[in-house]
Amino acid sequence: xxxxxxxxxxxxxxxxxxxxxxxxxxxxxxxxxxxxxxxxxxxxxxxxxxxxxxxxxxxxxxxxxxxxxxxxxxxxxxxxxxxxxxxxxxxxxxxxxxxxxxxxxxxxxxxxxxxxxxxxxxxxxxxxxxxxxxxxxxxxxxxxxxxxxxxxxxxxxxxxxxxxxxxxxxxxxxxxxxxxxxxxxxxxxxxxxxxxxxxxxxxxxxxxxxxxxxxxxxxxxxxxxxxxxxxxxxxxxxxxxxxxxxxxxxxxxxxxxxxxxxxxxxxxxxxxxxxxxxxxxxxxxxxxxxxxxxxxxxxxxxxxxxxxxxxxxxxxxxxxxxxxxxxxxxxxxxxxxxxxxxxxxxxxxxxxxxxxxxxxxxxxxxxxxxxxxxxxxxxxxxxxxxxxxxxxxxxxxxxxxxx
Amino acid sequence: xxxxxxxxxxxxxxxxxxxxxxxxxxxxxxxxxxxxxxxxxxxxxxxxxxxxxxxxxxxxxxxxxxxxxxxxxxxxxxxxxxxxxxxxxxxxxxxxxxxxxxxxxxxxxxxxxxxxxxxxxxxxxxxxxxxxxxxxxxxxxxxxxxxxxxxxxxxxxxxxxxxxxxxxxxxxxxxxxxxxxxxxxxxxxxxxxxxxxxxxxxxxxxxxxxxxxxxxxxxxxxxxxxxxxxxxxxxxxxxxxxxxxxxxxxxxxxxxxxxxxxxxxxxxxxxxxxxxxxxxxxxxxxxxxxxxxxxxxxxxxxxxxxxxxxxxxxxxxxxxxxxxxxxxxxxxxxxxxxxxxxxxxxxxxxxxxxxxxxxxxxxxxxxxxxxxxxxxxxxxxxxxxxxxxxxxxxxxxxxxxxx
Numbered sequence: 181x182x183x184x185x186x187x188x189x190x191x192x193x194x195x196x197x198x199x200x201x202x203x204x205x206x207x208x209x210x211x212x213x214x215x216x217x218x219x220x221x222x223x224x225x226x227x228x229x230x231x232x233x234x235x236x237x238x239x240x241x242x243x244x245x246x247x248x249x250x251x252x253x254x255x256x257x258x259x260x261x262x263x264x265x266x267x268x269x270x271x272x273x274x275x276x277x278x279x280x281x282x283x284x285x286x287x288x289x290x291x292x293x294x295x296x297x298x299x300x301x302x303x304x305x306x307x308x309x310x311x312x313x314x315x316x317x318x319x320x321x322x323x324x325x326x327x328x329x330x331x332x333x334x335x336x337x338x339x340x341x342x343x344x345x346x347x348x349x350x351x352x353x354x355x356x357x358x359x360x361x362x363x364x365x366x367x368x369x370x371x372x373x374x375x376x377x378x379x380x381x382x383x384x385x386x387x388x389x390x391x392x393x394x395x396x397x398x399x400x401x402x403x404x405x406x407x408x409x410x411x412x413x414x415x416x417x418x419x420x421x422x423x424x425x426x427x428x429x430x431x432x433x434x435x436x437x438x439x440x441x442x443x444x445x446x447x448x449x450x451x452x453x454x455x456x457x458x459x460x461x462x463x464x465x466x467x468x469x470x471x472x473x474x475x476x477x478x479x480x481x482x483x484x485x486x487x488x489x490x491x492x493x494x495x496x497x498x499x500x501x502x503x504x505x506x507x508x509x510x511x512x513x514x515x516x517x518x519x520x521x522x523x524x525x526x527x528x529x530x531x532x533x534x535x536x537x538x539x540x541x542x543x544x545x546x547x548x549x550x551x552x553x554x555x556x557x558x559x560x561x562x563x564x565x566x567x568x569x570x571x572x573x574x575x576x577x578x579x580x581x582x583x
Numbered sequence: 584x585x586x587x588x589x590x591x592x593x594x595x596x597x598x599x600x601x602x603x604x605x606x607x608x609x610x611x612x613x614x615x616x617x618x619x620x621x622x623x624x625x626x627x628x629x630x631x632x633x634x635x636x637x638x639x640x641x642x643x644x645x646x647x648x649x650x651x652x653x654x655x656x657x658x659x660x661x662x663x664x665x666x667x668x669x670x671x672x673x674x675x676x677x678x679x680x681x682x683x684x685x686x687x688x689x690x691x692x693x694x695x696x697x698x699x700x701x702x703x704x705x706x707x708x709x710x711x712x713x714x715x716x717x718x719x720x721x722x723x724x725x726x727x728x729x730x731x732x733x734x735x736x737x738x739x740x741x742x743x744x745x746x747x748x749x750x751x752x753x754x755x756x757x758x759x760x761x762x763x764x765x766x767x768x769x770x771x772x773x774x775x776x777x778x779x780x781x782x783x784x785x786x787x788x789x790x791x792x793x794x795x796x797x798x799x800x801x802x803x804x805x806x807x808x809x810x811x812x813x814x815x816x817x818x819x820x821x822x823x824x825x826x827x828x829x830x831x832x833x834x835x836x837x838x839x840x841x842x843x844x845x846x847x848x849x850x851x852x853x854x855x856x857x858x859x860x861x862x863x864x865x866x867x868x869x870x871x872x873x874x875x876x877x878x879x880x881x882x883x884x885x886x887x888x889x890x891x892x893x894x895x896x897x898x899x900x901x902x903x904x905x906x907x908x909x910x911x912x913x914x915x916x917x918x919x920x921x922x923x924x925x926x927x928x929x930x931x932x933x934x935x936x937x938x939x940x941x942x943x944x945x946x947x948x949x950x951x952x953x954x955x956x957x958x959x960x961x962x963x964x965x966x967x968x969x970x971x972x973x974x975x976x977x978x979x980x981x982x983x984x985x986x
Binding site: 184241249250251252253254291310364365366370371372374375407408409410412413415417418419420421422425427429430432451453454456457458460461462464465468469470471472473495515516517518520521523524540553 | 630642650653654655656658689767768769774775776777779802810811812813814815816817818820822823824827828829830832833836854857858859861863864865867868869871872873874875876898918919920921923927935942943
């Protein structure tokens with residue numbers, strides 16, 4: 181790289197998606213577990229994953245790359261209908277090259293964003309082997325197919341933070357750089373990050389020790405929040421960032437960043453334009469309301485519980501903006517308002533995504549749209565957002581293809 | 584007013600709060616209903632409202648004017664401990680004059696933001712009389728105490744949109760300029776604004792016909808949303824604007840503004856800094872997802888229902904930004920990010936609030952803080968935000984006091 185004029189030809193996308201090919205688990209599970217492990221079958225002419233008593237097709241919304249918006253559909257899609265880049269790491273490279281994507285961090289599809297599928301499994305011994313098989317496949321086969329092009333992000337056995345810590349250690353030794361976690365464990369039936377017994381400490385400590393970034397994808401709570409029971413889907417979709425705003429606020433107030441200074445979190449596919457308001461508001465609430473709110477007394481006339489595990493002293497010296505700067509990374513696909521306010525969020529705290537092959541993807545116009553959206557920013561800032569911040573955060577050295 | 588140099592000495596606050604004095608209902612209910620109507624009693628040394636089988640004290644958070652942040656408390660407060668401006672419209676004027684508040688739109692406290700208390704009443708005949716008594720008292724005694732200083736906003740019998748329409752017509756004839764409604768009727772056990780039978784049409788039509796602004800205060804769904812069951816109160820408070828974001832999105836997509844072009848809504852105490860992101864995201868979702876989302880098919884792996892009452896055609900010509908410009912007003916207490924992005928929201932669509940006597944209030948520094956926050960804007964834009972937009976929206980001619 182010429183440091184005087186950083187190359188803006190490429191971007192690193194910190195949020196893309198893999199459609200797992202049929203062989204992932206059958207190739208890697210011990211022979212005795214293969215029959216019970218995820219199998220890929222055609223049932224009544226429709227391809228399905230069969231596992232844990234469930235038959236799960238792939239949604240067309242999860243493999244929409246190359247389709248026109250009018251063709252987007254949540255109905256089941258077959259491998260033969262997908263672009264090969266959806267499931268083949270070598271075919272994906274051609275699509276990445278075409279769109280200026282130098283490197284990509286990919287989330288799982290069938291296991292869901294942070295492996296919720298295996299959390300739900302009745303047979304947890306099998307589920308652990310499935311988690312390990314996915315991670316090995318991801319590191320060795322998907323990322324291994326093109327060194328310097330894929331940032332390895334693993335999933336964990338969410339049902340046991342100590343097992344999760346072991347899996348983090350095991351995979352970190354194999355080159356993992358990030359670990360998927362839930363934006364909100366409560367809807368998954370798991371303790372929250374405010375759990376008084378510090379349930380999640382082993383997992384977060386392992387991530388901090390191994391310098392793995394905790395990536396929380398929007399939807400990783402298995403919930404699409406509904407404004408009301410009658411609110412149309414499209415309105416709830418537009419509202420979706422409220423989940424990520426909640427995740428950001430919870431982590432900033434959680435005390436984890438103070439207790440584990442090495443922790444870094446990425447708010448995957450959460451967008452960034454809402455961050456300035458919610459950061460400012462959090463500071464305002466902390467300033468105005470911390471004395472009474474820390475005492476944990478319920479508000480009159482409100483139904484919701486107002487749990488509390490703070491004392492006023494805990495909150496007295498919290499610098500929310502500094503915690504954000506040091507630990508939190510906003511991730512966006514296309515966010516004009518966010519980029520127009522990048523200085524408020526922090527030029528070192530934002531990374532770009534392309535969301536291939538989902539319906540919000542900018543593919544195949546990723547790099548050209550990025551140049552348009554970033555044009556008002558200095559070249560060094562553009563470089564940070566396009567790739568510099570991701571390289572630093574994930575300790576990842578991309579390898580540029582020969583063109 | 585000198586049109587060449589608009590006076591920036593005063594602001595109009597479109598969100599303040601009344602602590603109702605003890606006589607409101609006892610003075611105005613028919614004799615036979617007084618015993619069952621809201622009475623104000625001291626029980627075990629603590630002042631309470633007694634009504635409908637409930638005993639309800641006033642929270643110290645609702646009457647915090649003049650207190651230091653360290654003294655804020657949700658514990659019950661007595662009238663003798665409050666600034667008289669909390670409950671006395673003449674005493675309030677002195678506090679308004681001191682802080683540069685030319686005029687004020689006030690929400691009820693004991694009946695709650697849009698009269699939820701009376702909605703919950705078992706005896707709906709009595710409840711209707713209570714709604715009428717409040718509105719008469721508000722218009723005649725509170726606003727009547729100082730013509731040109733208080734913008735009359737009424738409540739309605741929320742349980743019956745036809746009765747609500749009648750009450751709107753009755754009060755409009757007496758000078759009402761605004762009507763309180765719920766940010767989200769679903770948690771109140773009421774049909775939503777997407778109700779297929781068009782449940783709310785009579786109420787909204789009456790408001791549009793009488794040119795009353797529909798004011799939806801944050802919290803008027805009687806809910807403080809919780810990110811998770813263990814999330815501390817202060818974190819949920821910082822997250823609170825997600826309710827108002829939901830309200831804005833629902834109304835923009837609801838079709839009401841097309842069907843009733845005279846409707847105007849104010850997002851009371853919702854703040855504004857989040858508006859640019861959610862407007863942009865709504866446009867993006869509309870563009871990218873409307874074809875499949877309008878078909879109403881559930882997403883795989885999500886628990887929440889994805890109800891739908893749209894066809895792709897309904898959504899084809901929706902101009903969300905224009906609907907916002909023509910019908911929606913953002914209201915803020917102190918919002919640096921919002922004011923730094925006022926051009927994106929719209930200089931004609933934003934109004935200031937002082938939230939007297941609540942804990943987020945800027946009192947007594949209202950006008951000086953406003954000048955500081957608005958300093959980067961041209962004088963004519965400052966004038967709009969301080970008072971011009973409120974004067975136009977509420978058709979209200981304030982009367983400046985002689986100083």
